[in-house]
Amino acid sequence: MPTTPGRSPAVIIAVLCAAGIAVSLMQTIIVPLIPWLPQYLHSSGDNTAWALTATLLTGAVSTPISGRLGDMYGKRLIMVLCLAAVVVGSVVCAMTEQLTPFLIGRALEGFxxxxxxxxxxxxxxxxxxxxxGSGIAAMSSSLGVGGALGLPIAAVIAQAHWHALFWGAGAITLACLVAILLVMPPSPTQRSAGFDYLGALGLAAALTLLLLPLSKGATWGWTTPLTLGLFAAAVIVFALWAAYEWRRDDPLVDLRTTAQRTVALTNAASLATGFALFSMSIIPVQLLMAPALTGNGNGLSMVKAGLFLAPGGLVMFAFSNVGARIIRLFGGRRSLTIGAAVMGLGYLFLLVMLIADWHIGPWHLVAITSIISAGIGMAYAAMPSLIMGAVPLRQTGEANGVNALMRSLGMSSASAIVGMVLATYVIVLQLPSERGGTEPHAFPSNTGYLIATIISLIACVIAVVCASMLRGEVEPVD
Incomplete structure (x- = not known):
């Protein structure tokens, strides 16, 4: 195991985790602005909704490609370029009130x-x-930590001036970029093989064809020819891409390595865990912000709701260290299994309260999201260790990129599926309008929450099953 003389491990971990939290903030800082973006950008709601989709698409496409480029040309160089894209994108968003440059900025942030x-x-x-072990666990959990903390921070700042969100995000990311250059040495492992441009193009096309209908299906309609056609095209392009990659001597993604039992099962668990993570972001915030008249809502503002959800991010970070200790003593499989089971326990508590028709107050949700976050922290801690224990050192960037992609796909699937369920089973209330009188507003019903929670619990069970099938595959890491 190579080491870095003269550099404190604590400093290395702190700098890399800060960079991870900074880039993951990009996923949630836009949420408080969504209702106001049509006014800010002088466009329609359908057009401004691409502010979320653009970041999702570029993030999913760039993650495995960045890992491969890191293996080839040096991980520090590629990380600096990724952070530079976020800085540029944030500055563009902060300086515009027009839709097109704003979407370009959001796409750059996704990189x-x-x-x-x-x-x-x-x-x-x-x-x-x-x-x-503890460093990898903390870095792995930074995705969830940044996502959890981004909502309350963004809600507070957006009340003052929405452009300040992006100036702040750009400044934080720039500070992380400088710290990376000062602290991190050039990567010692590089690959001399050429870059698989056709493979990268095929993967980008396949992911775009998949993520577009996932993110826009609720708007377009899940059974429309456009949505179904894009899903069908994604399947075809993925099949052609896989056949091409399998035959290449030096592919963008080594499918033979990805198909190994440990890697494949860990990636499947990552997909399910990503689903559970994002579902935890959708269901509780709806319960916190829905009016009390719905029978299950608490009528809180976005700022207050975000503050009640913030402890989950801190719990996730803390329990990533618990996961690292479990990995050190018993191996990654145990940490992943226990983490997935704890996630399921949190959703089970929520399910019991929904079935019993008990009112779920803010502090109930703090407890439930903290339990789920603790499980996610332990599960996320295990995934990189399992992946890196099964692949050669020269493929760590590529393999971790694919694993991160699976988490992103899980989160995207949760956004589509849970969002569709909550939008289908609704209660319609007549609420006062700003123009005077009343107008109808739809809010998720108890049935919607119940179905969404059951689906999320099933995702946790899938993660437990995948982890349990790793028995004998991975030994404890010293």
Missing amino acids: GMGAIALGISMMRDTLPPERL
């Missing part, structure tokens, strides 16, 4: 998502063995 997988791989290159 930063590759930094998390790169950071995990850089830790393997630079940290001493005794600090590697």
Whole structure:
């Protein structure tokens, strides 16, 4: 295991985790602005909704490609480029009130998502063995921590001036970029093979064809020819891309490595865990913000709701260290299994309260989201360790990029499926209008919450099953 003389492991971990949190903030800082973006950008709601979709698409496409480029040209270089894209994108968003440049800025911010997988791989290159497990666990959980903390922070700042969100995001990311250059050494592992441009183009096309209907299906209609056609095209392009990659001597994604039992099962668990993570972001915030007249809502503002959800991010970060200790003593499989089971326990508590028709107050949701976050922290801590224990050192960037992509796909699936369920089973209330009188507003019903929670619980069960099938595959890491 290579080490980095003269550099404190604690400083390396802090700098890389800060970069991970900074880029993951890009996923949630836009949420408080969504209702106001049509007014700010002088466009329609359908057009401004692309502010979320653009970041999702570029993040998913760039994550595995960034990992591969990191293996080839150096992980520090590619991470700096990822962070630079976030800085430029944030500045563009902060300086415009027009739709097109704003969407370009949001797309550039999405390129930063590759930094998390790169950071995990850089830790393997630079940290001493005794600090590697805790460092990887903390870096892996930074995705969830940034997402959880982004909502309340963004809601508070957006009340003052919405452009300040992006100036602040750009400044934080720039500070992380400078710290990376000062602290991190050039990556010791590089690959001399050429870059698979056709494979990258095929993967980008396949992911775009998949994520577009996932993110826009609720708007377009899930059974419309456009939505179904894009899903069908995604299947075809993925099949053609896989056949091409399988035959290449040096592919963008080594499918033979990805198909290994440990890697495949860990990626499947990552998909399910990503689903559970994002579902935890959707269901509680609806319960907190829905009016009390719905029977299950608490009528809180976005700021207050975000503050009640913020502890989950801190719990997730803390329990990533618990996961690292479990990995050190018993192996990654145990940490993943326990984490997935704890996630399921949190959703089970929520399910019992919904079935019993008890009122779920803010502090109930703090407890439930904290339990789920604790499980996610332990599960996320295990995934990179399992992946890196099964692939050669020269493929760590690529393998972690694919694993991060699976988490993103899980989150995207939760956004589509849970969002569709909550939008289908609704209660319609007549509420006062700003123009005087009343107008109808739809809010999720208890049935919608119940179905969404059951689906999320099933995702946790899938993660437990995948983890349990790893028995005998991975030994404890010293």
